[in-house]
Amino acid sequence: MKFDAPKFLPGGDRFIMVQFGDDAEIDLNFLALGLTTAIKADQTRGVIDTNPSYNSLVVEYESDEISYGDLQKELERLIGGLGSVEKLELDSRLAYLPAMYLDPWTRDCVADYSAKITPRDWDPAYVAELNDLEDAQQLARVHSGTEHWVVAVCSTPGLPLMRPLDPRCAITSPKYNPPRTWTTLGAIGVGGLSTSIYTTSGPGGYNLIGRTPVPLWDPRQRLPVFKDRVVLLNAADRVKFVPIDKDEFGYIEARIADGTYEFNITAYQRFSVGAYKKWVASLNADRRF
Amino acid sequence: MIEVLKTGLETCVQDFPGRKGAFGMGFPPSGPIDHWSFRLANLLVGNEPGDAALECQFIGPALKFKAPAIFALTGGDMQAKLDGEYVPLWQSVAAGAGQKLEMGPALTGARCYISFAGGVDVPPFLGSRSTFVLGKCGGIDGAPLAVGGEIPVGVGEGISGRRIKRKCLPPLPNNGKWLIEVCAGPNDDWIDKAGQKRFLESMWKLSPKSNRVGFRLEGPKWTFTRKAIDKAPENGSDPSNTIDHGYPIGAINLGGQTPIILLNDTLTLGGFINPYTVPSCAFWKLGQSRPNEIYEFELISIEEAQARKRAINATCSEDSIELA
Structure with missing residues (x-):
């Protein structure tokens, strides 16, 4: 099921996991890949890499450049910018x-x-x-x-x-x-x-x-x-x-x-x-x- | 150029911070596990802290210098001798053409780093010279050192006789017991209160079945919350199963009842939960611990973990060095 609001889960000092829902509904992957694309386009400060999966996205960041709290705010802003999942369009070969x-x-x-x-x-x-x-x-x-x-x-x-x-x-x-x-x-x-x-x-x-x-x-x-x-x-x-x-x-x-x-x-x-x-x-x- | 006479145990070229930005292609970062000792080794010989150098594991190699070189050894003590003379750790040393550096099993610690002024000069792969053995890429032909192989070295301006100040050395314990920092999450809420308490209050033994992919731990049983049991069927049937998700480096990955700390060469994704994550400030301890040694875990906040990382980073500077 898709969560009402995505969950942010910490992974040590350099990872944050964004989880959109708790099952394998394909919409959740579309959202994870939409956010991956948005992070790249935004060149979000401090982000080193992204690792998307079925219903989540793990983001690696450099804490000397951005705090956990500020990164969460940036990710919330980008997720807000995605709008509804139906509006997503992704490059797809x-x-x-x-x-x-x-x-x-x-x-x-x-x-x-x-x-x-x-x-x-x-x-x-x-x-x-x-x-x-x-x-x-x-x-x-x-x-x-x-x-x-x-x-x-x-x-x-x-x-x-x-x-x-x-x-x-x-x-x-x-x-x-x-x-x-x-x-x-x-x-x-x-x-x-x-x-x-x-x-x-x-x-x-x-x-x-x-x-x-x-x-x-x-x-x-x-x-x-x-x-x-x-x-x-x-x-x-x-x-x-x-x-x-x-x-x-x-x-x-x-x-x-x-x-x-x-x-x-x-x-x-x-x-x-x-x-x-x-x-x-x-x-x-x-x-x- | 340096010739490999004996390989040691999977001695590999690594650089720091390793292969970044490649999770989306299925590549973990690789790089040295004890990145503190690694960076100090490079500083000693006048390199950038992240330049490519060798990571020796448990048993060091034997090498022959084909040209004069400045090198340094840091980390675990592998009883290195240069033409039969003991070589001090944590100090830059000059080697002449034809001299042999011979190392043995680690007396203390588990990993020894060998830096050369000018760095190991192999072509980067996806932005890093680190060897990823499972992926057969990076380093020298994507593999550990091979007998008869050669290690290309760049041009450097190092000098001998530089050493790390005593107070700046990583404090290796001498009783085989380690206090390893952990942060809660991402999946700590799958473990019940008793299970969390048990994890933090128990002693865990580092299994011999451990390598750069993961460190397997032996200890008490885990117990779970409802979340782990009452879940969508696509999560899988075991309480530790979840829908495949990306793995943070350092995650304590629970497969059934066996926790495995995911290290630098880990699979980047999988279907088991990660209740805790070992932050980067504790990786030097992982890198220097030996099979059957004991871990206890210290729960710290993300902010504290980041502060401890900054403290280690601060010692990886010229201020830590004095002339012998």
Whole structure:
């Protein structure tokens, strides 16, 4: 639920957390990202960095430049300036990311977990059943049928946390317990209400439903798309997964390796929360693809 | 240029304050944990306090100087010898070409800093030379020192024989017990009154399963308020679960019943609550404490934490230095 007034919570001598509500209502993320944008435009005194998430924003500040109390006042002023959430418009690029759904590599991850930790069904079949879908194929159809909103880029470098913008494509599933000890790089996972892409091959808790061959960050900045940036996505970008087969996965992998892969990212749109909400209200969210 | 003969235990290039402004890309700040000793090391050799230098952890490296250099060691005592002669801590020293600096395990403290006049000269990544090992970036090729590798050093104008005044040294305890400052929040209201009292009145043991990502603490159980139990289902099922939120550096992050102090290389976001936060004035203590040592926590206000930080910053100046 959205709070009547945002809460301000201290984090030691150099952080303040602004919380807009206590659940994962997508409006709360729009507000957190709206405030992030407003802080940057305002160049608020003493602010070093911002770290937005589902319903909150952590702001890092330098206390030699601004006190906790004064920073709270500045943030209240900027939040006041945002107006209602419907009025928010955010810069939002659309990234088309190739995805092989129901791929063999994440299938191996699940098998490895089953053998070494605790037995479990193949994740896509399990998630499909939980969500009243016919089968894993329909899960792939539903998951690739929407733009996914980048809530935050966080946790490990370049890792996007995403929510489906089309309510007909919403998927919920519990995370692994206990977590996996390894996950293949580029794995596409769903957990809670979210989708993520593994940008390091470490532990993880999301259910694995596919894999992308493209990197989401490049510390060496080798590929042309990374010339002026280290990570591919920003919060408030959108991702559209483009289903591919194993041959195309191999083709794209080879183009990544030889440095000629051309990323497909459009950057001319702004996201209007008001227009989006109007569209959502017109849908029958019970119908699946 | 300096050649690496032995690496020590994950010895890394760091700078202060580290990689700032990159949370939104998923990068923590990295940088030295004991940033007080780190800055004093740089001042001794005539550098800017935040210039890139080495952080040695538990066991120091062995290095060979390929050219004359001025260097200084601060922090924990790793029994450093230059061509077999003990090297004093907290003092700038001249090394000649071909001389070897050999270090061992820490006798006191846990981290020793080695600064070189001119600073470690590696290219910055996202505005910082700090190594982020998990992200394989910053420092020298995004990794700790490697045997046979070389450490490039910039041009400096340091002189030997400068030392930190005794009264300006970080006061390392000699009984393995630390009083660590904490501030309440952001999620202290998820812990009930008895749990808050228990946290502040108990002794906590620093687990050996600790590193620059987080320091794991062993101690009594936590108890929660209704807020932690009666919450929207997307928060998760455990009382310590919350909807993913950004993590302050220094947060005492509660996963189930295990508190972990999130350090310089932490994950930037996650789904556990942070009842308390260790402010920056206590980070030098974290950096110098050893596994199985004991923490007790001192609750202070944000304003007090900021005042203590300013007091430490004030000692990171030329006024703290005298000629030996």
